[in-house]
Every structure is written in C-alpha cells, then in structure tokens.
Amino acid sequence: MVVLINIAFLYNVKKVAPSLENPEADIYAEFDSPETIAGIRKAIEANNHKVICVEADEYAYHKLKELKDNKKVDLVFNIAEGLRGESRESHIPAMLEMLGIPYTGSGPLTLAVTLDKARTKEILNHYNIPNAKFKVFNSEKEQLGDLKFPLIIKPLAEGSSKGIKDDCVVYDEKKLKKKVSEIIKKYKQPALVEEFLDGREFTVGIIGNGKEAKVLPIIELNFDFLPKNAAKIDSYEAKWIWDDGTSKIDPLICPAKLDKNTKKAIEDVALKAFNVLGCKDWARLDIRFDKDNQPNIIEVNSLPGIIPDPKENSRLPRAAYAAGMSYEELLGKVIDVAGKRHSINIK
Ligand SMILES: Nc1ncnc2c1ncn2[C@@H]1O[C@H](COP(=O)(O)OP(=O)(O)O)[C@@H](O)[C@H]1O
Ligand SMILES: [Mg+2]
Structure with missing residues (x-):
C-alpha cells in the first residue's frame, strides 16, 4: 500500500x-x-x-x-x-x-468565538444574519428587557446539548429566574436567554473553503419521536437518551423536504455564517425557522460531531450518506480540502 x-x-x-x-x-x-x-x-x-x-x-x-x-x-x-x-x-x-x-478545520479564533454563543450572535448581527433575539444573564436578578416569552435558556458556551434539558423552554418570569440561576450555578458561566423560534429545525453540513465550500444535503430534525409533552427541541435527553435507536420514527429527515427557494435560503444563510465566522474545511450549522419561515442561525458547530456508528444518528455523516458519500469518503474529503488549503501535496 x-x-x-x-x-x-x-x-x-x-x-x-x-x-x-x-x-x-x-x-x-x-x-x-x-x-x-x-x-x-x-x-x-x-x-x-x-x-x-x-x-x-x-x-x-x-x-x-x-x-x-x-x-x-x-x-x-x-x-x-x-x-x-x-x-x-x-x-x-x-x-x-x-x-x-x-x-x-477552523483556527483558534473561530473555535473560541463559536464556542461562545453570544459572541457568535454579535458577529452574525453585525452582518445582518438572522438569529434569535437574546440577552446574556450573569445573575437571575437581571432584567429581561424587550425579550418575549417563550424563551429558551442555555449555558453560554457548551455543546452537545449540555445543560439544554427539556425544561429549558420557559413561559413565565418565575421559571426563567429559576432556570437562569440553576444554569449559572451548575455550569459556572453566564446563561444565554433567547427568544424561542418555534418553526422547523434543520442542521446543515458544509465542506470546503471560500467559493468551493459545498453544502451537504440539508437535515431536518423530526421531533415526532419525542415523548408527548416534551419541548420541541434537540435537548440533552433528545440527543443522548430518547434517541436510543429503538424508535420507529427516524429523528432525522435527510434530505429535508423543501421547495427550491426555501432550500436556497437555508443554504445561503449557512454559507454566509460559515464565511463571516472564518470557518475552515468543515462545520455544521443549526438553523431554525422563525414565525415568518425565515431561517435563523441557532448555532455554528465549527468542530462537528462525526460518530461513525450509523445507529447514533450523527448529523454530518448522515448528510454525507445522503450525498452518496461513505464515512471513509467524508473524512477523506475533509483531509483533501484541508490539504489543499495548506498546499500539501496529497495525491
Ligand atoms: N432560540 C431557539 N429557539 C428554538 N429552539 C432553540 C433555540 N436555541 C436552541 N434551541 C433548541 O435547542 C437545541 C440545542 O441548542 P444549541 O444552541 O444548538 O446547543 P448545542 O450546542 O448543545 O447543540 C437546538 O438544536 C434547538 O432544538
Ligand atoms: Mg446544536
């Protein structure tokens, strides 16, 4: 060999x-x-x-x-x-x-910025890229300002749905304060409070750089497998406990069923966010529709998960399979685009 x-x-x-x-x-x-x-x-x-x-x-x-x-x-x-x-x-x-x-993958600046969801949103706002209205709470005593319920509360800088439990979506001030205080105490960091976008949710993989960056088939999150009264979010329970491979309902729909214009709107917003944040080689962006069906960026995963076992429903591999790539080809492609960016002669 x-x-x-x-x-x-x-x-x-x-x-x-x-x-x-x-x-x-x-x-x-x-x-x-x-x-x-x-x-x-x-x-x-x-x-x-x-x-x-x-x-x-x-x-x-x-x-x-x-x-x-x-x-x-x-x-x-x-x-x-x-x-x-x-x-x-x-x-x-x-x-x-x-x-x-x-x-x-991305460099230290992009990785540090995208780990901080509020800093990321400030940059998105600078470039007029839609995302949910938000406020960072350093204490539960802070004022809500003009944010409207329902709200979702999450740790400012975590991933893998860490700290995003089923009870993070709140409808009143009392529950808001309780959850903000719980998150600050448990995760030793500020709580990010955002207006809740209750439209369809997607996750979008990107591979490549600059003009050659390509969007993989869009994944829609199917919340139908969640228990009846659960919040319609990709919570810790949804990602790691309830999606245990036994449900008859596939938690991911890929490629998502979208008309041409809507698909393009999602792809455009994902690519724009990828580029303004300086992402390199690959990333996966979480996107959700607002009440007007406009795609909003929820989060930029500049270090996307790539669990090989298909039963785990890892998102980027799932999108790659829908594009006709194998797991090996997905990793090979990431290595190729990184090699090209660094002028390494691979083949
Ligand atoms: N503003 C929001 N409106 C609606 N749902 C949200 C919002 N923010 C987060 N969520 C839900 O919570 C999930 C996890 O949030 P996210 O910020 O992506 O955290 P993580 O980094 O843990 O993946 C999202 O996939 C989505 O289902
Ligand atoms: Mg996410």
Whole structure:
C-alpha cells in the first residue's frame, strides 16, 4: 500500500457514557467514545494515510513537538474538544499554529468565538444574519428587557446539548429566574436567554473553503419521536437518551423536504455564517425557522460531531450518506480540502 501522508489524529476520550443520573456524564458530554475514535482512525487509514493517535491531554504539546521534530506529521486531523476553559476548543489549534503543523478545520479564533454563543450572535448581527433575539444573564436578578416569552435558556458556551434539558423552554418570569440561576450555578458561566423560534429545525453540513465550500444535503430534525409533552427541541435527553435507536420514527429527515427557494435560503444563510465566522474545511450549522419561515442561525458547530456508528444518528455523516458519500469518503474529503488549503501535496 502506498502511504499518502502522515496524519496525527487528535481527540479527547469520553470516560463516562451519557446519562441523566450520573453527574460525571456532563463533563464528558462533548468527548468521543473509544469506538468513535477507533472508527475514525480506521476511516482515515482507509484513505491510505498513516495515522498516529494522539490523545489531546496535558502532554499533547510535547507529543506534537516530538512528531514535528522527527518529521512524522504532515497534517493533524483535529477533533479535540479541549480539556477545560472557556476557549478549550482552540487550545490544540493554537499549539499547532505555534508549532507550524497544518491541521484540519477552523483556527483558534473561530473555535473560541463559536464556542461562545453570544459572541457568535454579535458577529452574525453585525452582518445582518438572522438569529434569535437574546440577552446574556450573569445573575437571575437581571432584567429581561424587550425579550418575549417563550424563551429558551442555555449555558453560554457548551455543546452537545449540555445543560439544554427539556425544561429549558420557559413561559413565565418565575421559571426563567429559576432556570437562569440553576444554569449559572451548575455550569459556572453566564446563561444565554433567547427568544424561542418555534418553526422547523434543520442542521446543515458544509465542506470546503471560500467559493468551493459545498453544502451537504440539508437535515431536518423530526421531533415526532419525542415523548408527548416534551419541548420541541434537540435537548440533552433528545440527543443522548430518547434517541436510543429503538424508535420507529427516524429523528432525522435527510434530505429535508423543501421547495427550491426555501432550500436556497437555508443554504445561503449557512454559507454566509460559515464565511463571516472564518470557518475552515468543515462545520455544521443549526438553523431554525422563525414565525415568518425565515431561517435563523441557532448555532455554528465549527468542530462537528462525526460518530461513525450509523445507529447514533450523527448529523454530518448522515448528510454525507445522503450525498452518496461513505464515512471513509467524508473524512477523506475533509483531509483533501484541508490539504489543499495548506498546499500539501496529497495525491
Ligand atoms: N432560540 C431557539 N429557539 C428554538 N429552539 C432553540 C433555540 N436555541 C436552541 N434551541 C433548541 O435547542 C437545541 C440545542 O441548542 P444549541 O444552541 O444548538 O446547543 P448545542 O450546542 O448543545 O447543540 C437546538 O438544536 C434547538 O432544538
Ligand atoms: Mg446544536
């Protein structure tokens, strides 16, 4: 077999499975399981690259420096979520930038900004990209201003629906205060309060850069599998507990059924947000219709999840399958666009 390039694969390992009872589960919500890590490694190898696995722990810098000094790395395939801190997703890319090792995906600035949902929204507002009206609460005593119920409350800077439980959608001031105070205390960060967009929800994968960035088939979230009284949101319970692969209802519809103009409006808003935030190589954007069926950006996932097991309904792989790509081809494509961006000769 001809080895194309040497790829160091950087990740964080999930040590506790998703659960509503075990408080430790939250700490690992964004990390990847050993099965996912093994699956990604295999898929990169299937593209004829040599893979060196590097856990993105506190020794990561030294391991990367050694690989660089020994000329054993051409590119890093990065899915590291970061160990801790408000800019955690940017830590590995910042080290790589310093060491001069090329890597897949967005840089430290974009990763740090998109992890902070309010900062992201400020940038979107600057470019007139629709998103829900919001306010950051540092204490439950703050005034709501002109925000209108229903509202949704989430931790300012988390992912994987961490802290977004079924009871995060509130209809009155009392419940708002209770939830804001709970989130600030539990997640040790401000709470983001947003007007609730109750239209259809989509998630949109993008691969590529600049004019060559391509939108994958749009996924619509199907909330019909949720328990009857559950809020129509992609909550922690919805993502990790209720979607256990046993429901007869597929929680994702891909490609989403949309007329041409609506599809284009969603694609345009996704690409615009991807570009103004400086995303590189790939991302997945959550989008929801407002009451006028205008697509609003909910969130920009500049480090999208890629669980290989099809039963897990991981979104970006699901969109890639609908585009006729295999899992291996999806990762191969991300590596190719990153290689091209860094002028690495892969083939
Ligand atoms: N303003 C909003 N209006 C309606 N639903 C929302 C809003 N913000 C978040 N949600 C719901 O909560 C889910 C999780 O929110 P999101 O910000 O994407 O968090 P995460 O980073 O955990 O994925 C969304 O997929 C959506 O279903
Ligand atoms: Mg999301």
